[in-house]
Amino acid sequence: MEANNNISLVRYISLRYADPVCAIDLSDKYLLYGTMLGTSAIYSINQRKLITLSETQEEHVSGVKIDDNNNENKLYVCIGDYRIFKYESFNENSNEVPKSNPIDNYPSDAEHEQNCDKCFTMLKNDYLVRTFIDFPADTKTGSVVEDTKYSYKNIIDLSEKTGKIKMSNYSVPFDFDGKYYIFVDFLEQKKRKFTIYDALSESVFMDFEIEKKKIGHISLLKILKNNLIFWVRDYNICEIRDLDLDKFDQPIKTFNVRGSEILAFDVIYTDENDPESLKIIFVDIYCNVYLYSFKLDKQELLFNMENLSIDQVIKDQRFFSMGYPYYIKVSKQYMAISSDYGIVLLQHVPFEKII
DSSP, X not given: OOBSSSEEEEEEEEOOTTXXXXXXXXXXXXXXXXXXXXXXXXEETTTTEEEEEESOOSSOEEEEEEEOGGGOOEEEEEETTTEEEEEOSOOTTOOSOOOEEEEESSSSHHHHHHHGGGEEEEEETTEEEEEEOOOOSSTTSOOOEEEEEEEEEETTTOOEEEEEEEEETTEEEEEEOSSEXXXXXXXXXXXXXXXXXXXXXXXXEEEEEEEHHHHOOEEEEEEOSTTXXXXXXXXXXXXXXXXXXXXXXXXXXXXXXXXXXXEEEEEEESSTTOGGGEEEEEEETTSEEEEEETTTTEEEEEEEGGGSSOOHHHHHXXXXXXXXXXXXXXXXXXXXXXXXXXXXXEEEOOGGGTO
16 A cells, blocks of 8 residues: 555455446445445455445445444445345455345335335435435426425334425435435525424424525535534535524535535544534545545645556546546545545545644
């Protein structure tokens, strides 16, 4: 491994052509990922070993999760909206694919087929979130707000909650933290409606309409600790805002205003007991990876992916030229970034030693 400004390349994992990553998770022991065609694989960092869990599936991998607390090494792979594969007692010293327990999300195949096309699925924290939106058949269809069914399933204990929310047929869900569910409605060309739904009380915590020119395009969003959110608007402007409606209008922090388009980000707290120890890691369209410190209100360039010790043939293909959704995931020791043709796995020094 060659160092590059506190970063070391561990491995470049190649993907099939035109089969991008659509789910990724990372711990200090494992990298777990899934692709659009249904491939899922686990990489043991200590053993430097890649094990394929599945080559293909009927649907894309909508989410993956590593649960390696208490040395139990459980893996979860969500297939579209209809099934979860739970791999228990994964042994990194074994070359065999671990046994899995499939968990269906629908009582029948007929119900799955009836709902699949209108289901927006995402795995957030321990929750598989399914929202059944009547998406418009074409761009000429107007915006319609109506009762929309949802389901939050805890993939660890399999408890599930269902209900209905007022959403439009042009809604884009962004995040769920076990309590708050955030989505944005595209009501018409110039208006947006921002909604935070409290799933515990089954009521709207916050909602407001805003002119597009005031907020721009929201591309990425995540709920943070201390009742804050982080979002990327107009493709590059990063803001942290307070979820108190009286304070929401003015961002607490703003950065990367003159930077390039941000493709993906992840957050980490270097001290779990200190919300101000928040660090945000993000990658832009020009392969730059930055680290932002909330406490110092400072961002710093960590490295450029084109300077890593990766085969020149891979670099010549470019990392982000196909326009896929891309992902970056960090743990205390490692960082993984998906690209057009593979996943870059890196080791980093503690972020608190950088900024």
